[in-house]
Amino acid sequence: MGCCFLSFANDSVLHVPFSIFDFYRRVQRYRRTKTPFTRISCIDYDSLVVLAALAALGGAMGMPEFLGFHHWLKGFLAPVFVANPHAAEHGLSHSTEIGLMAGAFIGAVVSIAYAYYKYVAQKQLPDEEGSVTGLGKVIYHKYYVDEIYNTIVVKPIMFLSEIFHDVVDRTFVDGGVNLTGKVTMLLGNQVRKIQSGYIGFYLLMMVLSIVAIFVFVFFIH
Amino acid sequence: MMLLVIILFLPLLFSLLTFLSGNKYAKYVALAGGIATFIGCVLLKPMFVAGNLQPLAVAYPWIANPVINFSLSLDGLAFVLVALTTFLVPLIIFTTVGKEIENAKSFYSLVLLMEFGLLGVFLAADGFLYYIFWELALIPIYFIALLWGENRDVEFRNRAIFKFFIYTLAGSLLMLLGFVYLYQKSGSFSVSALYGLGLTDTEQSFLFWAFFIAFAIKIPVFPFHTWQPDTYQEAPSAGTMLLAGIMLKMGLYSLLRWLLPVLPHGVMLWTPLVIVLAVIGVIYGSVIAMKQDNLKKLLAYSSFAHVGLITAGIFTLTREGFQGATVQMFAHGFNVVGLFFAAEIILQRTGTLCISQLGGIRNVAPKFATAFMVVVLASVALPTTNAFIGEFLLLYGVYEYNTWLSVVAGLTIILGAVYMLRMYQLVMLGETNSTTEGFRDLSRNELIVFVLIIIGIFQLGLAPKMFMTYVQPSLDLILNYSLR
Numbered sequence: 130m131g132c133c134f135l136s137f138a139n140d141s142v143l144h145v146p147f148s149i150f151d152f153y154r155r156v157q158r159y160r161r162t163k164t165p166f167t168r169i170s171c172i173d174y175d176s177l178v179v180l181a182a183l184a185a186l187g188g189a190m191g192m193p194e195f196l197g198f199h200h201w202l203k204g205f206l207a208p209v210f211v212a213n214p215h216a217a218e219h220g221l222s223h224s225t226e227i228g229l230m231a232g233a234f235i236g237a238v239v240s241i242a243y244a245y246y247k248y249v250a251q252k253q254l255p256d257e258e259g260s261v262t263g264l265g266k267v268i269y270h271k272y273y274v275d276e277i278y279n280t281i282v283v284k285p286i287m288f289l290s291e292i293f294h295d296v297v298d299r300t301f302v303d304g305g306v307n308l309t310g311k312v313t314m315l316l317g318n319q320v321r322k323i324q325s326g327y328i329g330f331y332l333l334m335m336v337l338s339i340v341a342i343f344v345f346v347f348f349i350h
Numbered sequence: 351m352m353l354l355v356i357i358l359f360l361p362l363l364f365s366l367l368t369f370l371s372g373n374k375y376a377k378y379v380a381l382a383g384g385i386a387t388f389i390g391c392v393l394l395k396p397m398f399v400a401g402n403l404q405p406l407a408v409a410y411p412w413i414a415n416p417v418i419n420f421s422l423s424l425d426g427l428a429f430v431l432v433a434l435t436t437f438l439v440p441l442i443i444f445t446t447v448g449k450e451i452e453n454a455k456s457f458y459s460l461v462l463l464m465e466f467g468l469l470g471v472f473l474a475a476d477g478f479l480y481y482i483f484w485e486l487a488l489i490p491i492y493f494i495a496l497l498w499g500e501n502r503d504v505e506f507r508n509r510a511i512f513k514f515f516i517y518t519l520a521g522s523l524l525m526l527l528g529f530v531y532l533y534q535k536s537g538s539f540s541v542s543a544l545y546g547l548g549l550t551d552t553e554q555s556f557l558f559w560a561f562f563i564a565f566a567i568k569i570p571v572f573p574f575h576t577w578q579p580d581t582y583q584e585a586p587s588a589g590t591m592l593l594a595g596i597m598l599k600m601g602l603y604s605l606l607r608w609l610l611p612v613l614p615h616g617v618m619l620w621t622p623l624v625i626v627l628a629v630i631g632v633i634y635g636s637v638i639a640m641k642q643d644n645l646k647k648l649l650a651y652s653s654f655a656h657v658g659l660i661t662a663g664i665f666t667l668t669r670e671g672f673q674g675a676t677v678q679m680f681a682h683g684f685n686v687v688g689l690f691f692a693a694e695i696i697l698q699r700t701g702t703l704c705i706s707q708l709g710g711i712r713n714v715a716p717k718f719a720t721a722f723m724v725v726v727l728a729s730v731a732l733p734t735t736n737a738f739i740g741e742f743l744l745l746y747g748v749y750e751y752n753t754w755l756s757v758v759a760g761l762t763i764i765l766g767a768v769y770m771l772r773m774y775q776l777v778m779l780g781e782t783n784s785t786t787e788g789f790r791d792l793s794r795n796e797l798i799v800f801v802l803i804i805i806g807i808f809q810l811g812l813a814p815k816m817f818m819t820y821v822q823p824s825l826d827l828i829l830n831y832s833l834r
């Protein structure tokens with residue numbers, strides 16, 4: 130869980146400064162040349178601001194315990210574990226807490242400094258898509274997360290969904306259920322032919338049945 | 351306790367009154383009946399002391415030979431399900447108030463007859479009585495789905511609903527055989543006599559399947575689920591809400607009341623298989639839901655996935671699994687009624703449930719968009735909503751049983767978020783098209799329904815303590831019997 134948080138935090142802290150400074154440069158270019166934005170729109174920028182505010186709020190809810198702060202959400206599920214008080218007490222040690230914070234903090238500072246140096250101090254204008262290379266290209270494509278996700282998660286699941294629905298569910302599982310009904314109908318259709326209305330056949334069946342009963346009672350039973 | 355008997359029979363009485371009141375007033379009489387029953391349930395609350403192990407009970411001799419008593423009992427577990435039923439039935443009736451329903455007197459009287467059956471299932475403390483109510487609840491929904499279904503393809507509807515009826519009935523007959531066997535052994539159908547019955551492991555093993563198949567079809571558990579998507583799609587929305595919101599809880603409740611404590615060794619023997627089937631259902635249902643273009647069918651598969659997790663939680667035989675199952679039964683009732691109500695509104699306004707034909711509704715109906723969003727987020731178990739408490743505890747229970755299984759079952763939260771948010775995106779966001787441009791926002795009555803559901807969502811999500819104190823003693827008792 131810690132790793133997930135760290136990777137998520139790193140993704141945000143490394144990406145956001147680049148996006149913000151990139152945006153800053155684009156605004157400058159737009160004012161100068163009236164060239165439309167190509168990479169980041171105002172809606173994206175608004176979303177970043179909202180995310181940043183929410184991230185700050187989320188962070189404020191769980192201020193570091195080793196500094197003496199109280200975790201707002203700590204007692205959230207307390208009623209649920211009312212009869213089992215030890216169940217929810219699996220906290221992280223302070224060293225892990227400090228380590229995670231330091232990792233995220235250093236990552237953020239380095240990326241802010243680099244982005245500031247590149248876009249603000251050196252006044253570099255971000256290049257258009259084709260000419261961006263190296264690390265810049267990876268960041269430009271948001272670490273290719275969307276592409277990787279699409280290839281290894283979305284496409285296989287959609288394929289699986291089709292197979293599950295059309296083949297497994299409709300053909301095998303539901304087919305099995307329908308088969309039970311069909312077999313019953315088929316047997317019914319065959320058996321009902323015995324009820325032909327011929328008295329001779331009924332008499333024959335009666336005699337055979339009587340013989341069978343006699344055999345059972347006197348020889349088997 | 352006379353009040354128990356009154357609460358049980360009020361829906362039956364009002365069902366009759368509704369039928370006699372004629373088509374014009376039927377909906378109002380039915381609504382009054384539903385509300386009166388709910389008030390009765392509220393009156394029960396103070397009499398039902400939280401934390402009390404002794405259930406409220408009433409018993410009258412009925413048939414001397416075989417010994418069958420008209421015996422009802424209400425413990426914390428039954429109380430929350432009675433509360434859910436008595437709250438949701440008037441709410442479901444209220445969702446139809448603005449709609450013209452053909453032969454309304456029959457429709458509403460069947461809805462109340464179904465409530466009678468459902469309450470009987472949750473209250474019965476005698477196996478035979480329970481079985482009668484179990485079957486009784488099936489009959490009204492069969493007619494509701496068959497006669498008031500909205501799909502124009504009548505032949506397909508007839509086939510789907512007939513399959514549902516035969517399928518569930520066939521399962522129930524196995525349960526009847528199980529009860530007959532148990533009666534032969536114990537000389538009583540009483541739940542307390544059955545809890546103390548000493549059966550061999552072989553007997554329990556066979557009886558387990560007799561009962562489990564009946565419940566598994568009703569819940570439904572993989573692979574007994576194929577009646578569900580078609581039935582949900584074909585039934586009118588009120589019928590779908592009754593089926594998904596309350597009726598499938600009959601199966602889950604019955605696992606806790608009539609299977610686990612009665613046949614503990616049979617359960618122990620088959621638990622690994624059942625949990626795996628339940629978790630398969632979780633993933634299988636979620637994956638299929640991803641590609642559904644019919645909104646009701648998507649919700650059907652999503653519901654199938656959710657109840658799979660509840661079943662898995664119950665079979666973990668842990669305190670958290672039981673707690674989570676109970677919370678989630680209650681939460682799912684609210685959320686699924688909200689979702690199907692949203693589907694009904696979309697169908698009424700646009701004439702279609704095809705997700706690919708919709709879009710941009712948010713632009714023209716902001717109130718509906720907000721209410722629908724809250725219900726969608728609750729159904730994907732967002733923290734602070736009711737389903738979060740339920741799913742968290744269920745996954746915790748599954749984790750205690752087996753770590754790897756909990757990892758697989760945990761995918762339900764991710765997959766659930768994917769298909770529900772994708773559905774919301776396609777239906778509500780984007781540009782308005784010719785199908786959705788005239789979409790009218792929520793009426794006052796519709797808003798009331800959503801507000802009540804949303805209050806329920808946050809009430810349980812933010813303060814689950816009261817709920818827990820009600821159900822915990824009965825769950826502990828059931829757990830003790832199940833682990834003996």
